[in-house]
Amino acid sequence: DAGITQSPRHKVxxxxxxxxxxxxxxxxxxxxxxxxxxxxxxxxxxHYSYGVKDTDKGEVSDGYSxxxxxxxxxxxxxxxxxxxxxxVYFCAxxxxxxxxxxxxxxxxxxxxx
Amino acid sequence: GESVxxxxxxxxxxxxxxxxxxxxxxxxASDYFIWYKQESGKGPQFIIDIRSNMDxxxxxxxxxxxxxTVKHLSLQIAATQPGDSAVYFCAETxxxxxxxxxxxxxxxxxxx
Numbered sequence: 575d576a577g578i579t580q581s582p583r584h585k586v587x588x589x590x591x592x593x594x595x596x597x598x599x600x601x602x603x604x605x606x607x608x609x610x611x612x613x614x615x616x617x618x619x620x621h622y623s624y625g626v627k628d629t630d631k632g633e634v635s636d637g638y639s640x641x642x643x644x645x646x647x648x649x650x651x652x653x654x655x656x657x658x659x660x661x662v663y664f665c666a667x668x669x670x671x672x673x674x675x676x677x678x679x680x681x682x683x684x685x686x687x
Numbered sequence: 688g689e690s691v692x693x694x695x696x697x698x699x700x701x702x703x704x705x706x707x708x709x710x711x712x713x714x715x716a717s718d719y720f721i722w723y724k725q726e727s728g729k730g731p732q733f734i735i736d737i738r739s740n741m742d743x744x745x746x747x748x749x750x751x752x753x754x755x756t757v758k759h760l761s762l763q764i765a766a767t768q769p770g771d772s773a774v775y776f777c778a779e780t781x782x783x784x785x786x787x788x789x790x791x792x793x794x795x796x797x798x799x
Contacts, residue, residue, distance in 0.1 A: 618789070664731070676787060680730050
């Protein structure tokens with residue numbers, strides 16, 4: 575998976591609890607992305623980062639926040655998890671020159687009960 | 688992570704035959720079109736891309752065709768193998784954007 579790890583790989587949490595997912599890359603790529611994957615929707619972008627401390631919203635950003643304090647780490651936080659956030663979450667990275675050529679991590683399956 | 692898509696379009700082909708996976712896109716201002724392959728339990732894997740000013744691009748055993756007139760993209764896989772069984776997604780990136788917009792995917796099953 576192109577030097578990308580995600581942790582945890584599986585998590586079950588209760589409604590209303592905070593959750594943080596971590597994406598770590600060893601490729602020194604500039605861009606990092608968080609997507610969610612749900613039946614019937616394909617992959618949808620939550621947030622992305624174009625550099626340390628530089629982030630922007632994607633198409634489904636409500637209820638999520640992100641932080642990037644180092645090039646290699648991109649954190650996704652659900653401040654108060656809801657059942658609608660049960661999904662598989664993928665992190666992706668890309669180099670600045672070909673940002674459309676994204677490489678994905680193995681994913682995190684999150685279940686909110 | 689797992690490939691999802693309980694209601695995905697499906698395509699079944701015999702091993703050794705050619706496969707054609709189709710995708711309709713909506714944004715005529717997209718710059719690049721990309722195909723990804725997602726095997727069960729894994730993240731999507733980049734296969735091939737095509738720029739909007741091209742109509743055909745070939746890779747190893749794969750060919751992507753772009754028809755901008757009808758906003759249609761296709762992925763052709765030659766001599767399909769069991770390892771090609773996966774969900775295939777098309778994606779597009781609008782001009783000037785850094786993010787991708789994905790289609791819902793097609794599940795390809797190769798019959799030995």
